[in-house]
Amino acid sequence: MLTIGKLGEAAGVKVPTIRYYEQIGLLPEPDRSAGNQRLYGQSALDRLAFIRHARELGFPLEAIRDLLSLTDNPGQSCAAADVIAKKQLAAVKARIVRLTALEAELKRMITQCAQGTVADCRVIEVLSDHSHCAQDHRTSEAAE
Amino acid sequence: MLTIGKLGEAAGVKVPTIRYYEQIGLLPEPDRSAGNQRLYGQSALDRLAFIRHARELGFPLEAIRDLLSLTDNPGQSCAAADVIAKKQLAAVKARIVRLTALEAELKRMITQCAQGTVADCRVIEVLSDHSHCAQDHRTSEAAE
DNA sequence: TCTTGAAGCTATAGCTACTAGAGACCTTAG
DNA sequence: CTAAGGTCTCTAGTAGCTATAGCTTCAAGA
Numbered sequence: 595m596l597t598i599g600k601l602g603e604a605a606g607v608k609v610p611t612i613r614y615y616e617q618i619g620l621l622p623e624p625d626r627s628a629g630n631q632r633l634y635g636q637s638a639l640d641r642l643a644f645i646r647h648a649r650e651l652g653f654p655l656e657a658i659r660d661l662l663s664l665t666d667n668p669g670q671s672c673a674a675a676d677v678i679a680k681k682q683l684a685a686v687k688a689r690i691v692r693l694t695a696l697e698a699e700l701k702r703m704i705t706q707c708a709q710g711t712v713a714d715c716r717v718i719e720v721l722s723d724h725s726h727c728a729q730d731h732r733t734s735e736a737a738e
Numbered sequence: 739m740l741t742i743g744k745l746g747e748a749a750g751v752k753v754p755t756i757r758y759y760e761q762i763g764l765l766p767e768p769d770r771s772a773g774n775q776r777l778y779g780q781s782a783l784d785r786l787a788f789i790r791h792a793r794e795l796g797f798p799l800e801a802i803r804d805l806l807s808l809t810d811n812p813g814q815s816c817a818a819a820d821v822i823a824k825k826q827l828a829a830v831k832a833r834i835v836r837l838t839a840l841e842a843e844l845k846r847m848i849t850q851c852a853q854g855t856v857a858d859c860r861v862i863e864v865l866s867d868h869s870h871c872a873q874d875h876r877t878s879e880a881a882e
Numbered sequence: 883t884c885t886t887g888a889a890g891c892t893a894t895a896g897c898t899a900c901t902a903g904a905g906a907c908c909t910t911a912g
Numbered sequence: 913c914t915a916a917g918g919t920c921t922c923t924a925g926t927a928g929c930t931a932t933a934g935c936t937t938c939a940a941g942a
Contacts, residue, residue, distance in 0.1 A: 597938095599889060609890085614929060629937045631890055652840055655928070676851050683844040686837055693834045696796055700827040707820050712808050715816030717823045721792050721805065722784065741909095743918060753919085758900060773908045775919055799899070883942100890937065897930075907920065912913100 595633040605642040612642065620645060620659060653682055739777040749786040756786065764789060764803060797826055 602609045615621045621641060624632045641662070648658045657678050664675050699720075706716040746753045759765045765785060768776045785806070792802045801822050808819050 597890075608930085610930060611928085613891095618928090627937085629890085631937070649928090650840075651843060652837075672851060676848065679844055679848050679851070683841065683848065686841045686844060690834060690837045690841065693796075693830055693837065697827065697830050697834065699795060700823060700830060704820065704823050704827060707816060707823070712812040712814055712816045712819065715808075715819050717816065717819040718805065718809055721795070722788050722809075723791075741918075752901085754901065755899085757921095762899090771908085773919085775908070793899090885942085886940095888938085888940105891935075893933090895930100895932080898927095900926085902925075903923085905921095907918100909916100909918075911916090 595635060596639065598632045598634070601634045601639060601642065604639055605646055607642055607646050615642070615645065618655070620655065620662065651682065652686060653678070657682065739779060740783065742776045742778070745778045745783060745786065748783055749790055751786055751790050759786070759789065762799070764799065764806065795826065796830060797822070801826065 596604065598609050598612055601607075602612055612621065616623060621638065624634050624638060627633055644662070644665070645658055648661060649655075653661070660678060661675060664672070703717050703720045706720075712718060740748065742753050742756055745751075746756055751759075756765065760767060765782065768778050768782060771777055788806070788809070789802055792805060793799075797805070804822055805819060808814070808816070
């Protein structure tokens with residue numbers, strides 16, 4: 595049996611995060627020791643590793659909740675899991691496109707900065723006026 | 739003079755967002771009409787456009803606060819602006835790297851999904867065990 | 883056995899950058 | 913003059929945690 599600290603270490607998740615996941619119902623309430631401390635078994639570790647991994651892949655917690663409900667009834671079709679993953683892939687692709695445009699714009703800004711005074715700084719100037727931009731980045735990362 | 743609605747329209751920023759920016763001190767408190775409604779001039783529009791553009795480029799509000807304080811004293815060196823922009827560029831680059839790894843992993847997961855039942859669905863399996871991953875994406879987008 | 887320090891407990895508040903709602907007030911066109 | 917739509921303040925909510933306070937429990941060394 596693992597304490598919450600050991601579980602967190604094993605799964606690579608911080609202790610308060612585990613308690614948070616329990617609170618929002620992603621992890622079941624574990625058994626407690628005589629002194630009221632949480633005790634976890636292998637299944638909790640597996641489940642937490644699953645959650646962590648999905649978070650690393652950028653899945654929002656609600657999608658993870660759905661994925662977990664799939665694993666909880668493993669007899670049914672995995673088409674639902676496939677749909678979630680495809681949706682996530684589309685989102686990731688879109689973000690890459692937008693970020694790449696931002697990268698180009700920032701590079702351009704920086705290379706044009708003459709290192710003089712703020713009054714004639716390209717960085718400030720570009721930020722002041724969108725017409726200085728090479729591309730349209732109006733549907734941006736920040737606007738998500 | 740512009741009302742808050744007209745200002746928002748002109749700058750492409752929603753009305754509650756303008757009030758929020760005022761609240762956190764990014765925008766100065768404007769004059770008011772006899773009926774206590776906010777009235778803005780050209781300088782507020784310029785400042786708001788600057789903020790919006792910087793947000794589109796992914797700058798966090800704190801960085802924008804710093805950039806705005808630079809524009810408020812335009813005589814000094816623009817090295818600080820350069821530093822802020824370079825920091826932002828580095829952050830954007832790092833996100834692209836991570837997202838590209840995520841993209842590859844999601845593609846791999848999806849192509850391997852046998853479209854059978856959850857029990858042999860690779861989507862679930864890959865998410866359950868990090869050792870299935872082609873790359874290490876442990877320093878991920880989600881972990882930011 | 884006692885003690886000390888780490889780890890655990892609950893509960894609450896905070897973070898970013900907004901967004902949404904309630905209920906009242908102002909402005910303007912017809 | 914009235915009705916519609918814009919604006920006002922205030923509060924609370926969103927995601928996904930993180931941090932703090934003040935307490936209790938546990939494990940190891942003297």
